[in-house]
Amino acid sequence: MTALSDPAAVDIRFRGRRLRRTAALRELVRETRLHPSMLVAPLFVRPGRGIREPIGAMPGQDQLSVDELGPQAEWLLDAGVRSVLLFGIPESKDAVGSGAWADDGITQEAIRELRRTVGDDLAIIADVCLCEYTSHGHCGVLRDASVDNDATVPLLARVAISLAEAGADVVAPSAMMDGQVAAIRRALSGTAILAYAAKHASAFYGPFREAAKSAPAFGDRRGYQMDSANGREAMAEIRADLDEGADMILIKPALPALDLVAAARAAINVPLAAYQVSGEYAAICAAAEHGWLDRRAAALESLTAIARAGAGMIVTYFALEAAAWLREMDR
Ligand code: PBG
Secondary structure (H helix, E strand, O other), X not given: OOOOOOHHHOOOOOOHHHHHOOHHHHHHOOOXXXXXXXXXXXXXXEOOXXXXXXXXXXXXXEEEEHHHHHHHHHHHHHHOOOEEEEEEOOOOOEOOOHHHHOOOOHHHHHHXXXXXXXXXXXXXXXXEOOOOOEOXXXXXXXXXXXXXXXXXXXXXXXXXXXXXXXXXXXEEEOOOOOOHHHHHHHHOOOOXXXXXXXXXXXXXXXXXXXXXXXXXXXXXXXXOOEOOOOOHHHHHHHHHHHHXXXXXXXXXXXXXXXXXXXXXXXXXXXOEEEEEOHHHHHHHHHHHHOOOOOHHHHHHHHHHHXXXXXXXXXXXXXXXXXXXXXXXXXX
């Protein structure tokens, strides 16, 4: 018998299987643990009363009228989720997106309602962008059919001020305009800024645009969102946002940009978030509906991967569901 085929001759120092034998051992050596408190639930708020309008491409997600937010917040809190990211869908839109900074705007009303119903129990993060509020669906104001960066930045600051005045804990500029964080920082000293620093022009935002009614009427967002091929540029965006005064950094999408999550975690010291976007959610939902994927296992594996890469906060449409799964696994 040769040494190779003789079992007695097998001398393997590293045997990973020793620690995989039982569930107790696997849990003991688990490196990454998800917790409900690291999940951020995105909520879409719409006009009306008593409305929970299902979003077609995002099974399980609804557009909620303001009065539905209290109960939704209670469910989230019961499950252990302690933060939400708000997106408003206004009654009407115009060329400059003025609904975004209206004192009685939909997101402003949503913030007040959440504060009234759950106080400080929930961290309220408000998205700062114009795309849901502009008639053309772009993230800023237009000049000659392209988005005018420097004319948009003061408007974004105005939106952020208005959201902060309504009571948002955190404002999250997502328009990818250069200088937007600096302008918001100058305008607001006491409100935290979660900067969507590295936001790729991604195919995975499709379902969101249906949910938020924010698809661009012409062209695309490649003139302001990043080329998804670029990682070094993403790091430059992150550094710029930190220099401009961001308190936290967000990377988006999550799984398609997992390398950036890991690189950012190694390079910066502030809290880091990743956004598992609508298309990532929809892909898992659709495959699960066909019986091709196990919804729960695929969702938890993806969320764990995002955490393993270094995200301490994960914005995810699975937030409520995943928090319930995690609680169940704890018992
Ligand atoms: C607003 C914004 C978008 C998303 C978050 N904020 C849409 C976009 O950039 O087109 C996408 C989130 C998702 O897909 O879940 N600019």
